[in-house]
Amino acid sequence: MATEWRSWRADDAAAWIAAPGADDDKYSRGVLGLVSGSVEFPGAAVLGVEAAHRTGVGLVRYIGPRGVRAAVLLRRPETVVGRGRVQAWLLGSGIDPTRRSFVLLGDLQHALADGVPVVLDAGALDLVGTHTAPTVITPHHRELARLLAAREIRSSFEEIRADPAEWAERAARELGVVVLLKGATTHVCDPAGNAFVLEAPTHWLATGGTGDVLGGMLGALAATHHARLARDAEALTSLAATAVWIHGEAARRASAANGGGPIVALDIAQAVPGVVGELLATRGD
Numbered sequence: 060m061a062t063e064w065r066s067w068r069a070d071d072a073a074a075w076i077a078a079p080g081a082d083d084d085k086y087s088r089g090v091l092g093l094v095s096g097s098v099e100f101p102g103a104a105v106l107g108v109e110a111a112h113r114t115g116v117g118l119v120r121y122i123g124p125r126g127v128r129a130a131v132l133l134r135r136p137e138t139v140v141g142r143g144r145v146q147a148w149l150l151g152s153g154i155d156p157t158r159r160s161f162v163l164l165g166d167l168q169h170a171l172a173d174g175v176p177v178v179l180d181a182g183a184l185d186l187v188g189t190h191t192a193p194t195v196i197t198p199h200h201r202e203l204a205r206l207l208a209a210r211e212i213r214s215s216f217e218e219i220r221a222d223p224a225e226w227a228e229r230a231a232r233e234l235g236v237v238v239l240l241k242g243a244t245t246h247v248c249d250p251a252g253n254a255f256v257l258e259a260p261t262h263w264l265a266t267g268g269t270g271d272v273l274g275g276m277l278g279a280l281a282a283t284h285h286a287r288l289a290r291d292a293e294a295l296t297s298l299a300a301t302a303v304w305i306h307g308e309a310a311r312r313a314s315a316a317n318g319g320g321p322i323v324a325l326d327i328a329q330a331v332p333g334v335v336g337e338l339l340a341t342r343g344d
């Protein structure tokens with residue numbers, strides 16, 4: 060039977076925001092851990108950390124090279140650095156998978172052994188299948204082609220670009236994880252058959268670092284839904300679609316604030332609290 064791709068909308072996204080209550084503290088809300096960034100791509104770590112804070116999370120814990128830690132703290136001193144307990148992980152943004160050091164591999168393996176939900180991006184995509192925790196992968200078309208090729212599933216960038224829905228679904232089935240396949244149209248699906256599609260509201264998103272922002276946002280949503288994810292792993296699919304919706308809307312607003320002009324990735328992160336606030340207002344709780 061052909062998969063039915065349901066459009067994910069504002070009212071869907073509004074249901075997947077965890078607002079803090081009187082009984083909450085930073086730990087009960089959820090801690091996101093990131094292993095991201097590198098000497099080559101320090102900015103990806105800064106963007107992911109910033110986006111996580113802006114999406115709303117109890118605490119952000121960052122693990123990475125000394126110079127990158129300094130850049131992260133300069134931008135967001137609210138961040139804690141070094142190992143500790145977390146409720147979700149974002150791994151791989153700004154990491155070259157062909158240049159992972161022993162220290163980095165140790166950090167990645169330590170994170171994967173935690174058993175908490177994991178977002179695998181960029182330089183950690185190839186670690187899919189090495190652990191049992193609920194997992195979402197966030198490739199763009201070229202990254203998915205590489206990932207599938209490494210599993211001896213023949214595909215190409217051109218084939219995936221021509222039929223992203225088919226390839227996203229196949230990847231979810233073969234890899235056994237939630238797939239968030241990025242592009243002007245983003246497909247989010249899981250092996251259970253949940254399948255959501257989102258059209259980006261602005262093509263100004265096609266600029267460096269916007270995927271790193273999306274990763275941080277999704278990590279924050281996963282961390283703040285840790286209790287739900289512990290009893291309902293399929294919630295990760297809805298959270299992934301929600302991250303894409305908020306990301307697109309924040310980008311649209313950031314561009315609209317400049318008369319429909321270009322945006323940079325950090326503009327998206329800065330527009331996120333306004334989008335989250337308005338979604339919450341529509342819920343009336």
Ligand SMILES: NC(=O)C1=CN([C@@H]2O[C@H](COP(=O)(O)OP(=O)(O)OC[C@H]3O[C@@H](n4cnc5c(N)ncnc54)[C@H](OP(=O)(O)O)[C@@H]3O)[C@@H](O)[C@H]2O)[C@@H](O)CC1
Pocket residue numbers: 099100101102103104151152153154155181182199201202267268269270271
């Ligand atoms: N601020 C930061 O820190 C940022 C950090 N970032 C981090 O960078 C990492 C890599 O992410 P990415 O998406 O660039 O990786 P990837 O799919 O391997 O693309 C490379 C492939 O693209 C192509 N290609 C290259 N140059 C091209 C050109 N001029 N014009 C056309 N094609 C060109 C070329 O393909 P080929 O032509 O060889 O087939 C090449 O193989 C990742 O960790 C991410 O998080 C980014 O988010 C950006 C902001």
Ligand SMILES: Nc1ncnc2c1ncn2[C@@H]1O[C@H](COP(=O)(O)OP(=O)(O)O)[C@@H](O)[C@H]1O
Pocket residue numbers: 199241242243244245259261262263264265266267268269270271272273
């Ligand atoms: N032409 C486009 N129109 C709208 N959105 C796009 C377009 N191309 C890419 N995007 C979106 O922009 C982001 C790019 O992510 P990614 O490729 O990982 O970039 P980076 O690695 O530079 O952070 C994704 O959210 C993707 O869905």
